[in-house]
Amino acid sequence: MVRVKSRYLLCEVNVEDRSHLLLLDDRAVAVAVKATVARTHGDYGAALCSIGFSVKYLNAHTGIVFLRFPKRCYRILWSALPFITCIETRGQKVPCFLNCLHVGGTIRTCQKFLIRYNTQQLHRMLPKCKNEEEKRQVQKSILNCTITRGNRDESEDDSESEEDEEE
């Protein structure tokens, strides 16, 4: 209804060397995006990018990034994303590109998509496992990914106990 609307882009950072992924942090990503937008769209783009843009989430292990753009200009900004070739972080340049997986109106939809996407990935990974141990691990992970009754109760109990402590 009445609120500032924005678009959330669920992107995946692809790097050559997986270990480079661990170097990433949200600030570096934000700087890289801003720089690219400024390069491609000039001052106008940089200005658009200055308000309402932020990196909401970054997982250095999986390379998942949530980017938030203002809704009215997200297309322009999005169009600059393919031009990111490297992210400078901690004194070194990590060559990479961003692959946009999903565009959502709320973080929540992005999260939901991410859940689906990740489980899908794991499912795909399962038949390709080379040895038993791997297979077992992946299976376990897949099992953990689904919400079971036990899981949920556990998590709920946690949250409720926290509430009680607060009050």
Add this chain to the structure above:
Amino acid sequence: MSAAKVKMREKKMRNQPASVQYASPPQPADSSAQRNAPVAGGGGGDGGPSGVHPNTERSKNPQPRGGWVRGHQRDGGGYAKEMPKYITAGAFAKARESEVRAMLKAATKTTGSCHVFGALPKHMRRRAMSHNTKRLPCRLRDVANRMREKSLQAGSKKKKEEPKCKSRKARRQHGNLLLEFNRRQRKNMWLETHIWHAKRFHMVKKWGYCLGLRPVYKCYRASYRAMSSHCLLQDLSYYCCIELQGEEDELLAALSQLSSKQAGPTFDAALSLSGQRQGSLVLYRAGRYPMQPLGPVSFLWRPRAQGSSHRQLWIWAHPTIKQDLLPELQAVCRCSEAVLPPAQPAATAAEVDAALEPKPGKRPESEQGTGAKRKQTFKDASEPPAKMILGDGTRSPTTPLAWRSSSTSMVISDLTMEIVRYRLIGPQSHSVLVETMEAATDCDGMDGSQLPTLWWPEHCRNQSHMDLHRQQADVFHLLKGVSSTGELPSGTVLGLTVDDPRLTLPTKKVKALPCVKQEQGEEEEERRRRELMLRGAPAHCSQSSLWERRVRDNVTDNKMPNKLLNHMRSELLAPGSRLSPAPPQGRVPVLLVQQPGKQVYRGVRVGGLAMSLKHSQNKGAAHFPHDYPDCPAGARFQEEQEAELLRKYQRYPPAKRTNYIKHGCLAPFWCPWQQLAEEWELILRKGDEERRGDEERKGDEERRGDEERRGDEERKGDEERRGDEERGGGEAEPRRDGAVTTLPVRVTVLRNRKSLRLLSGWCRPTTSKGQRAPRRGGAAPLDRSAVTRFLSAHGTSLVWVRLSVLLKGRPELHAMVCVPTADDLKLPAGIGPQEPPHREHFRRRKKGFKAAAASPSGPNPNRPAPEGAELCPRAALPLPHPSGVWPDPLPSVTAHCARVTLGWVTQGDFSLAAGCGEALGLVSVAGLLHTLLLQPAARRGTLLLRNPDSLHYRLAKVNLEV
């Protein structure tokens, strides 16, 4: 962001996943999983559309931090080591898994609002859901139930604070009301007139009683008028009565240890011993006469019975004295055996007797009917049903009330709360009494058989009793003719038995005025009245049945309830006429005691404690316990008062507080009597030494150098005697070492009559002595040798003085009494000297301290005067020391201001009686004499008064009353 907002945000973001990266503090669940992840697995499974390439061979260590590291990366140094070199399928899967879990948590949990209903879309919310949780969907029901319980609990907590279990009607029912009253009486004793007072007075809890402080209506002046021209009634039942029984000589021998003849008539004064007069005196601890007083008491002997030396003595004392007095009495009488109370607890036995003390006065006019009315109401309040607690409700029934001596026949019993005592102040008191009470009608006509338990019919059968009663009634009738109570000798006692005053109540309010005119014709009457005025009531008339416990109990138990009385009244034929055959129960023995007092007062109003303070001030008498700093009770009172004043002072905002340091007032809330007395002694001694050529002197004493020196020269040739005197030598030595602490030596107030008389003579200016001079021919004139002799006896004592301000000014509590210089006396009377404003040295030091304390760690303690805290001997004071008051080790109290301090005022106000400011204060005897010596004879006895919050000195006249 405010704290609340932060909290809200935290709550909202609780379930949201944080970024997983090495720089920022990782989520505990994820990171632990991740760090342990690099297992020694082989080549990772290739897979995933993301194109994960498990290049395990490449071991490219990330470089340690470059120049780009920000400060916020706290554990930035650690990541290089922890970064895994390989990627495996397991690690890959685990990373995905943990992310999914985090996302799941975030996506399934409702964010933000913690309300249950927030989880529901708006169109599904219903108002009724809040109290009927079954209307909610199943998944929300549990949470909603829990929240509902919580809110209910919170509500009930509030309700517990004000439980109103019963309706007002139920609470006001007689039985319940009584239970409630009895419960409330357990902590503090209630007087019998408590309920009457509680409706009209501000009550205070003091000394274990609930007492009326002052009426709620404005009555300051009205009370004064009542005292001065009509009659003021006070309930003094809270005074404790201690009864001593035993052989006369034994009693006197025991009691003589407690008092001294030097301080006035004692227990064995002939008039009081016969029972004709009430006496009063100050008691001391046994054998310690000049030191350690206990406090003032009044006493009354029961008149002798023929042929028996067994006597009864009542000692009336203030409740604060009782706790000290009772053990002392037990010690001197060697009465240690506790007599256990009889089966009935003492709580049910109490008296409805009225020991009424009229006060004298002169100007008669005021309405009297109200007085009678009030009296009546008092009686009502005191008439209890059997259940009601009378007497001391706080005492446990097993506490012994009487002690018997094993060796002698003496018995001490505690009659507290058993006898009601009212005080009538004012010239019309007699008229009020005469109107209110009528001597009991004898009930010869009654046949005694019907009510054998009542005391009066029994009493009537004895002819000698009846004769006595008739005589007493005669004397009482004579009182009608006495125009003012002041005309009777003070302390006169008259025993009497009267009808229940409720029966003789006039139907209309009428003024009680003295009826002097009608009776003047009869010469016989006139002669007897004059005799009464001169000699008081004859001894046998002061006998009363009030002395006998049996009669007291009987009267209390058989009191007729109001209800019955009203019923009888309603059955009368002519409405409004008197109940003619008085019911046999309604006889009350009373003792009328004439209280000495010279002030002019009267009106039946009812006064509270505050008024009794004012009364004693107008009388010019010391009020207990305010003005007795040497008694233990007085010392306790002073401490309480100090704490209270300090609390009040601190309630003011700092900008509105008087800065007492700048006013040069060392102790605005209490009076360091001990220090004062010691310092004055020191000053005098120092003067002696100085004259001998010993030139050391304190810097602060230089200010009054010449005055001091003059004083020293006058005391030439006396120092040898002073040196010999063991008291001065023994006590002053340690003090000069600077040990001004609370030595066990306590201050004493001078009560030696002879010395007081001498001193009071010296206080008067010689010119106005006039006719007094011949009377005091024997008294020594004021000169050095006389002063020295006087000081050798009473060097460290204090003495009460009355100060009346000469022109303007209203002395307040703890105003300073100072010595005027010679120049001050030359000033016109209205203009007193000014004190130069003092500087506050503490402020700067305080600031320095604060800065010093703030720069190291830890917040500064909020005590603003740390230097006081270090040295404070009275550190037990619960309140932090406020600014604007001297911190504790006081400097020299005498020499702090431009004028030398002599003492302080303990009560002072504008006196309506005198028409000027008047004060009662205590001054050091040494200082006073020293001052008087130096003053010119014509202006002798003029001192300066300065209020604690003023810089202006006012001239005041000293008056010392014996």
